[in-house]
Amino acid sequence: MIRPTLPEDTTALIALADATGLFPPSALELLRQMLTDALGENSDAEHFWITDDDNGPVGVAYCEPERMTDRTWNLQLIAIHPVHQGQGRGTKLLNYVEQALTVRGGRMLLVETSGLPDFERTRTFYAKCGYEEEACIRDFYAVNDDKVVFRKVLNAD
Numbered sequence: 001m002i003r004p005t006l007p008e009d010t011t012a013l014i015a016l017a018d019a020t021g022l023f024p025p026s027a028l029e030l031l032r033q034m035l036t037d038a039l040g041e042n043s044d045a046e047h048f049w050i051t052d053d054d055n056g057p058v059g060v061a062y063c064e065p066e067r068m069t070d071r072t073w074n075l076q077l078i079a080i081h082p083v084h085q086g087q088g089r090g091t092k093l094l095n096y097v098e099q100a101l102t103v104r105g106g107r108m109l110l111v112e113t114s115g116l117p118d119f120e121r122t123r124t125f126y127a128k129c130g131y132e133e134e135a136c137i138r139d140f141y142a143v144n145d146d147k148v149v150f151r152k153v154l155n156a157d
Contacts (some may be wrong), residue, residue, distance in 0.1 A: 002096045005049035007039040014059040016081045052093050058084040061093050071107035072155030093130055102154045126150045
């Protein structure tokens, strides 16, 4: 079941992100802070977090509008616990995000990921979901760690 993320999901979602092996400790701490800020009393209604719940959180996605653009959004995070990968959950979660943004009038969704070999499966996932590789910024995250940007048009009008 895909549902809005709740404050009580925070610990499980940090553990989920950690289990993927793709997030260094500094990123996990930033994720904790982002969840705390987003799910607190002063949350921004435009940003949204959703959770794939199967008797507890097994997936998460976070999306926010790109500043100073015309209805462009950025998928900042999507993760499925490794035990639940390969079951179509990531695709369902991404489709949910796309549908929610389309309803909100979103025009385009951007996704950024690393160019490192560990992220090959991630890049393949986006391509299979209809995203086009739009840009590569060399050495963005660190020397020899490129940023790869994918895009998908949601509303062509």
